[in-house]
Amino acid sequence: MGWPSRLKAGLVAVVLLLGTGAGTPDPLSDSALARSLPGDFRSEHAEVNGTRLHYVAGGKGEPLVLLPGWPQTWWQYRKVMPELAKSYRVIAVDLRGMGGSAKPASGYDKKTMAADIHELIKKLGHPEVNVAGHDIGAMVAHSLAANHPAAVRRLALLDVPHPDESLRSLTLLPDPKGAPHLWWFAFNQVQGLPEQLVSGRSRAMLDWLLGRMLKDQASVEERARQVFARAYSSPDAIRGGNGWYQTFNQDIEDVKTYPKVSVPVLGLVNDSLGHDGLSQVLPKQATNFRVVPVARSGHYLAEEQPRAVLDELRRFFG
Numbered sequence: 001m002g003w004p005s006r007l008k009a010g011l012v013a014v015v016l017l018l019g020t021g022a023g024t025p026d027p028l029s030d031s032a033l034a035r036s037l038p039g040d041f042r043s044e045h046a047e048v049n050g051t052r053l054h055y056v057a058g059g060k061g062e063p064l065v066l067l068p069g070w071p072q073t074w075w076q077y078r079k080v081m082p083e084l085a086k087s088y089r090v091i092a093v094d095l096r097g098m099g100g101s102a103k104p105a106s107g108y109d110k111k112t113m114a115a116d117i118h119e120l121i122k123k124l125g126h127p128e129v130n131v132a133g134h135d136i137g138a139m140v141a142h143s144l145a146a147n148h149p150a151a152v153r154r155l156a157l158l159d160v161p162h163p164d165e166s167l168r169s170l171t172l173l174p175d176p177k178g179a180p181h182l183w184w185f186a187f188n189q190v191q192g193l194p195e196q197l198v199s200g201r202s203r204a205m206l207d208w209l210l211g212r213m214l215k216d217q218a219s220v221e222e223r224a225r226q227v228f229a230r231a232y233s234s235p236d237a238i239r240g241g242n243g244w245y246q247t248f249n250q251d252i253e254d255v256k257t258y259p260k261v262s263v264p265v266l267g268l269v270n271d272s273l274g275h276d277g278l279s280q281v282l283p284k285q286a287t288n289f290r291v292v293p294v295a296r297s298g299h300y301l302a303e304e305q306p307r308a309v310l311d312e313l314r315r316f317f318g
Contacts, residue, residue, distance in 0.1 A: 028230060064088035071205070074093060097243055129151065157267050158309070194238050219304040
């Protein structure tokens with residue numbers, strides 16, 4: 001019974017190992033993607049605020065935290081990270097519920113997610129950082145500056161403001177005048193069903209969104225689409241991403257209690273989709289801000305126009 005059975009189990013394990021290709025480097029893993037970027041980037045994890053965050057860090061200089069949005073990961077900053085790393089210590093973070101970070105059952109309001117980032121900043125030994133966020137990441141970045149102002153030197157918001165009462169005016173039916181129809185804001189509110197519909201089919205949803213919110217489809221290349229689709233392929237990943245939307249009502253109430261952000265704020269907005277939410281909202285949410293259109297770009301600014309985004313960020317952060 002003893003040795004023959006153990007030998008048999010060992011042989012089975014070897015066969016399975018060889019048959020599945022285990023041990024072969026995964027070119028789409030966070031570690032492999034991080035190493036592929038110039039700037040000595042490394043994929044890391046940290047336990048903060050009762051959850052586990054994944055981040056990729058590289059470069060030297062003042063710390064610059066990059067926060068991504070839906071339905072992407074830290075990899076959305078791949079085109080700007082190497083250049084930024086020449087002047088800054090770049091820290092690109094997967095938000096709670098995103099990519100390589102944990103996907104807990106709760107905590108997706110932007111105030112809690114900002115606390116995640118604040119604890120990560122402290123854990124990495126940075127008393128003060130520059131912050132840039134896109135989409136959901138911009139909402140978290142704003143909450144970070146509002147709730148932890150001493151930790152934020154300057155704040156850049158890419159294409160999206162923090163949720164406020166204006167979200168309640170979004171309509172179910174498309175606007176006949178051609179304004180963006182943000183149907184996924186409602187779809188992502190539904191609990192349980194999106195996980196069943198999108199699991200294993202996230203690439204179709206990703207391509208649909210990119211097809212309508214990019215000016216240049218080639219700016220998000222095939223490898224990046226594979227990375228993002230895989231990051232949102234599981235039920236837990238879909239549930240986590242939807243959690244950011246399902247807390248909008250709480251975010252709207254929370255922002256009413258925030259003081260105006262007093263640190264300098266740069267807003268970068270697309271010039272192609274016909275909606276500039278930052279210019280509408282920032283006068284109510286910040287005291288010192290400037291909004292700059294990014295020419296020839298849709299929603300995904302850092303991928304469509306990385307040079308323009310780099311120039312504006314470096315000019316702003318100094």
